[in-house]
Amino acid sequence: MTRYYNSSVPKVGIGVLASGRGSNFEALVRALKRDAIDGEVKLVISNVEDAPVLRRAEALEIPHVAIPHRDYKSRESFERAMIIELNRCDVRLICLAGFMRILSPVFVRHYENHILNIHPSLLPAFAGLQGIEVHRAVIESGTRFTGCTVHFVNEAVDAGPIVVQRVIPVRQDDTPGSLSVRVLIEEHQAYPEAVRLFCENRLTVEGKRVIVG
Ligand code: GRF
Numbered sequence: 001m002t003r004y005y006n007s008s009v010p011k012v013g014i015g016v017l018a019s020g021r022g023s024n025f026e027a028l029v030r031a032l033k034r035d036a037i038d039g040e041v042k043l044v045i046s047n048v049e050d051a052p053v054l055r056r057a058e059a060l061e062i063p064h065v066a067i068p069h070r071d072y073k074s075r076e077s078f079e080r081a082m083i084i085e086l087n088r089c090d091v092r093l094i095c096l097a098g099f100m101r102i103l104s105p106v107f108v109r110h111y112e113n114h115i116l117n118i119h120p121s122l123l124p125a126f127a128g129l130q131g132i133e134v135h136r137a138v139i140e141s142g143t144r145f146t147g148c149t150v151h152f153v154n155e156a157v158d159a160g161p162i163v164v165q166r167v168i169p170v171r172q173d174d175t176p177g178s179l180s181v182r183v184l185i186e187e188h189q190a191y192p193e194a195v196r197l198f199c200e201n202r203l204t205v206e207g208k209r210v211i212v213g
Helices: 023-034 052-059 075-088 105-110 132-141 176-199
Strands: 012-018 039-046 064-066 093-096 115-119 145-152 162-169 203-206 209-212
Touching: 012 023, 012 075, 012 176, 023 039, 023 052, 023 093, 023 176, 039 052, 039 075, 039 176, 052 064, 075 105, 093 176, 115 176, 132 176, 145 176, 162 176, 162 209
Parallel strands: 012 039, 012 093, 039 064, 093 115
Antiparallel strands: 115 145, 145 162, 203 209
16 A cells, blocks of 8 residues: 655654653654654653753754652642643653653543553563563563563553564573663664554554554
């Protein structure tokens, strides 16, 4: 099938929420350009004022703002502050990329089926763990395969409908560190792939399943 890209059709506005390093954010920005995906990162929000992701955004000339959650009395008021900024930038799709805050049901419902997250395991296995702990648990479990998952965010942690997964073998000599490096390489492929499908309007959520059209 031939796809015609019409430069007069506005791109999907993307907002990235991140708390740390920002390698998935950077991989996404580079892939959007390289692969001519009809999406554009319009804003990066970090809840951590000195997070490296904000420096990456600066270098890539992408609008960015720190909204420290500690400055707000409640989760809801913190989220309201984020929604104001996201609206200001015409964001339609939110990508969580190492965002270390749980979103309230109010925020999740506001952007229903418009929030993606990436997790460094093959969900639903190893849900609820974070960072290097995921890879440690994978090795201890003896499983032969691991990978990453991009999923829509719903009200339960790491449990939303799955959009893209990439799989790699666990080697006998893997450590949590070596596994995290190899899984991250897959994450940098998986996230742009999921965002491309979203921007091409090809994702339909039916219950727990995502149908790719
Ligand atoms: C990634 O491993 C991602 O799967 C998890 O947090 C990490 C973020 O890494 N949710 P980075 O900040 O994108 O480099």
